[in-house]
Amino acid sequence: MLLALILLGYIPVLMGAAKTVPVMDDTMQIINDLQLKMEVIQLKLEEELKSVKQELLETKKELREKDKILYDHASIIQNLVSQSQQKGRGRRQVTEAYSFTAVLDHLEGTVHPGSVIKYNRLISQEGDMYNNLTGIVTIPMTGTYIFSFTIDDWASGQMIARLYVDGIHTVDGLVSTAGDTSQQAGNTAILVLNKGQSVWVQMGTGGRFYGDQNNFLTSFTGALLL
Structure with missing residues (x-):
């Protein structure tokens, strides 16, 4: 009779434990899913960041090339203007x-x-x-x-x-x-x-x-x- 009462006392506890295990499994699954999604998102962000960095490098390269072209053109124009001015000054000085x-x-x-x-x-x-x-x-x-x-x-x-x-x-x-x-x-x-x-x-x-x-x-x- 005593043993029966003891067993009856533990049954609810065991049933509660049985109900808790599935809940914990669901929580862990959700956490794992979230981690997986975060990893996927992180990989995508890294790829996008890598792509953005590459575009920035290419843009900088193009800007440097354009700056060089503009500088070269400016130098040529400046030299031509300088030569023209020198010729003009020389001619004005020696025409007579x-x-x-x-x-x-x-x-x-x-x-x-x-x-x-x-x-x-x-x-x-x-x-x-x-x-x-x-x-x-x-x-x-x-x-x-x-x-x-x-x-x-x-x-x-x-x-x-x-x-x-x-x-x-x-x-x-x-x-x-x-x-x-x-x-x-x-x-x-x-x-x-x-x-x-x-x-x-x-x-x-x-x-x-x-x-x-x-x-x-x-x-x-x-x-x-x-």
Whole structure:
């Protein structure tokens, strides 16, 4: 009888325990499901973060490339503007600074083929470009120049003079006289020249030039245009 009562006392306890076990199992299942979902969410976030980082890196790379292109373009434009300004300043400073006119002020009785004509008397000169002792022009700066020369032949028959640049002739002047007469001829050239080049007038044939202190018929002129 006592044993029966004891057993009857434990039965409700056992039944309560039996009811508690399924509840705990359900709770653990829910927790496991939540953990699994969190892991899945975390993996997705990590993938998205990785993708965002990659996009940022690519964007930074593109920006650096664009910045380099813009910098290069800006540098090119700045250099062009600087060169233009320097050329403009140089031209404004020297437009009237390099020029000369020289004449022959005496009679040259015998002029041999290939000899440089020495226009000995300077009428004007700015910039020290013509040497009246040698008859040679030394180009003082790169630019566009104009040169003009004349010769006056005194009864030599036919005579040719040529404008030379560094040994290469550009334009010619020819006179052809008959009897005891004088004839004048010449030519003009516009040339783009570099600093240091040489220009002169040279005889293509022999002959004699006419000139004196009052009649300047044999002349040589040059000037920087641009």
